Amino acid sequence: MLLFTLQKAGSPEDAIAAAQAGARYIAGGTTLIDLMREEVERPERLVDINALPLKDIRVEGEDLVFGALARMSEIAAHPDVLRLQPLVAESLIEGASPQLRNMASIGGNLLQRVRCPYFRMHDAACNKRQPGSGCTALDGLNGGHAILGTSEQCVATHPSDVAVAFVALDATMRVRGPDGERSFPVEELFRLPGDTPHLEHTLLPGELILEVRVPGGAHARQARYLKVRDRASYEFALVSAAAALEIEDGVIRTVRIACGGVGTKPWRMRACEQALIGRPPDRANLEAAAKLALEGTRPLAHNHYKIELLPRTIARALEMAGELA
Amino acid sequence: MAVTPAVGTISAAAQDSSTMTDTLRISVNGTPHELTPDPRQSLLDVLRETLDLTGTKKGCNQGACGACTVLVDGKRVVSCLTLAAMHDGAEITTIEGLAKGGELHPLQTAFIEHDGLQCGFCTPGQIMSGVACIAEGHAGSPEEIRFWMSGNICRCGAYPGIVAAITDAAERA
Numbered sequence: 001m002l003l004f005t006l007q008k009a010g011s012p013e014d015a016i017a018a019a020q021a022g023a024r025y026i027a028g029g030t031t032l033i034d035l036m037r038e039e040v041e042r043p044e045r046l047v048d049i050n051a052l053p054l055k056d057i058r059v060e061g062e063d064l065v066f067g068a069l070a071r072m073s074e075i076a077a078h079p080d081v082l083r084l085q086p087l088v089a090e091s092l093i094e095g096a097s098p099q100l101r102n103m104a105s106i107g108g109n110l111l112q113r114v115r116c117p118y119f120r121m122h123d124a125a126c127n128k129r130q131p132g133s134g135c136t137a138l139d140g141l142n143g144g145h146a147i148l149g150t151s152e153q154c155v156a157t158h159p160s161d162v163a164v165a166f167v168a169l170d171a172t173m174r175v176r177g178p179d180g181e182r183s184f185p186v187e188e189l190f191r192l193p194g195d196t197p198h199l200e201h202t203l204l205p206g207e208l209i210l211e212v213r214v215p216g217g218a219h220a221r222q223a224r225y226l227k228v229r230d231r232a233s234y235e236f237a238l239v240s241a242a243a244a245l246e247i248e249d250g251v252i253r254t255v256r257i258a259c260g261g262v263g264t265k266p267w268r269m270r271a272c273e274q275a276l277i278g279r280p281p282d283r284a285n286l287e288a289a290a291k292l293a294l295e296g297t298r299p300l301a302h303n304h305y306k307i308e309l310l311p312r313t314i315a316r317a318l319e320m321a322g323e324l325a
Numbered sequence: 326m327a328v329t330p331a332v333g334t335i336s337a338a339a340q341d342s343s344t345m346t347d348t349l350r351i352s353v354n355g356t357p358h359e360l361t362p363d364p365r366q367s368l369l370d371v372l373r374e375t376l377d378l379t380g381t382k383k384g385c386n387q388g389a390c391g392a393c394t395v396l397v398d399g400k401r402v403v404s405c406l407t408l409a410a411m412h413d414g415a416e417i418t419t420i421e422g423l424a425k426g427g428e429l430h431p432l433q434t435a436f437i438e439h440d441g442l443q444c445g446f447c448t449p450g451q452i453m454s455g456v457a458c459i460a461e462g463h464a465g466s467p468e469e470i471r472f473w474m475s476g477n478i479c480r481c482g483a484y485p486g487i488v489a490a491i492t493d494a495a496e497r498a
């Protein structure tokens with residue numbers, strides 16, 4: 001690991017000042033330490049933000065608010081989360097391991113880096129690690145890579161599970177930077193790779209994530225996360241789907257769908273949602289709507305299977321959500 | 326990972342308004358320690374190299390295998406993915422801290438009774454994780470144990486014995 005200095009922030013102002021002076025925030029460290037050891041991340045200064053008062057999990061009306069430093073395990077086990085946002089809890093439990101979930105913060109989770117193997121291989125070209133060097137995955141082993149939102153410069157998926165749940169549920173986030181606070185949808189945190197895959201998010205320099213807010217409602221209480229992967233637990237998604245449903249008088253009144261493992265960012269499936277409004281949630285309708293997720297997909301040499309798997313995962317997740325009624 | 330103290334860099338950071346964590350006070354298995362780790366040292370490296378507590382194992386050093394599992398303030402974590410310097414004031418429990426007065430922890434005994442190991446390399450991590458798994462209330466059935474122990478990989482495939490040992494110890498707890 002390269003040399004760096006470590007300081008501790010006592011307040012958000014302290015932390016932001018340190019970041020303005022070039023320090024990187026460190027929360028759980030489960031992404032950052034790993035990549036610093038590989039010398040993929042090379043910060044010269046770290047500022048430990050764990051003492052900041054951003055650990056709250058609270059209910060406001062039907063909304064749930066998570067402080068950026070709340071741990072994955074704490075949110076997943078919180079009774080109000082289980083009651084009002086079972087999808088958020090499920091997406092967290094299906095991610096990483098019990099140990100990692102005790103360490104990992106929700107802010108850090110959203111900013112975790114890609115799991116493309118070439119990103120960590122210093123002898124392989126990777127535009128994300130070294131802009132302009134090329135993308136080894138494009139013609140390499142790309143079975144786990146994206147079929148939506150890709151570019152000639154990068155085809156890596158965004159690995160977060162809970163981000164998929166947040167995007168499905170229209171979650172917003174509040175951040176504070178040198179110029180004050182702002183709020184925006186979590187969906188807008190993520191950038192498509194385009195010609196600049198090394199730029200992954202829309203935070204401005206020095207901006208600190210303060211909290212994530214997830215709006216509640218009948219659909220949020222009837223929502224599931226289905227993660228399809230190579231083993232039953234402790235593995236990243238091949239394809240995942242977050243599905244939330246509100247059914248009234250036998251027809252779908254509200255529906256939210258987002259998918260992981262397929263896009264270069266968590267992918268909201270709006271065409272599928274629109275096709276389901278006002279329809280009975282039967283298998284034929286769910287399958288027909290799920291197929292609309294394939295629009296614009298561009299499979300690579302080794303990930304054609306995702307074309308079959310994606311609509312099936314969506315249909316099954318919707319069915320699972322329906323079964324909660 | 327190198328362990329030379331980065332003295333120069335510490336004083337550079339100390340000029341900031343934020344406070345610098347130079348002295349690290351941790352309690353390991355009930356014994357207090359005052360240390361000045363290199364900022365790059367993981368909790369795992371401090372346990373193994375500075376404190377000579379080599380029961381905690383380094384498998385992958387990437388957070389993926391669970392061999393380095395210890396309890397920090399009662400919660401299981403992978404000690405390879407966390408900087409020691411970030412744990413000022415913490416109470417750490419390692420495999421060396423489980424036995425009391427020469428008597429093995431019930432889960433250690435259960436691992437022996439149920440053949441929960443072969444080469445033994447993953448075992449300290451399995452046992453620390455298993456202790457937490459039981460304390461969390463996640464050891465109610467073999468299925469539940471398998472899910473909540475999935476952060477601990479065993480190359481020898483001693484899983485049936487591990488699950489049996491945790492089931493047994495959970496029933497007796």
Ligand SMILES: Cc1cc2nc3c(=O)[nH]c(=O)nc-3n(C[C@H](O)[C@H](O)[C@H](O)COP(=O)(O)OP(=O)(O)OC[C@H]3O[C@@H](n4cnc5c(N)ncnc54)[C@H](O)[C@@H]3O)c2cc1C
Binds near residue numbers: 029069095108
């Ligand atoms: C073996 C393994 C398996 C995993 N499996 C999964 C999985 O299946 N699903 C899944 O979703 N994740 C998985 N993860 C990823 C894990 O969830 C993330 O590493 C973790 O959530 C990151 O959180 P952290 O607090 O440790 O972040 P850190 O490592 O501390 O930080 C990550 C990034 O976020 C920035 N940051 C942190 N907090 C803030 C803040 N408040 N404001 C601004 N910037 C901030 C840091 O500067 C850094 O760039 C896995 C990780 C490992 C090691």
Ligand code: SF4
Binds near residue numbers: 119137154156
């Ligand atoms: S897919 Fe992205 S992360 Fe992977 S090699 Fe290509 S540029 Fe790098």
Ligand code: FES
Binds near residue numbers: 389
């Ligand atoms: S050595 Fe820490 S998880 Fe493998």
Ligand code: FES
Binds near residue numbers: 442447478482
């Ligand atoms: S007993 Fe050998 S790795 Fe588990």
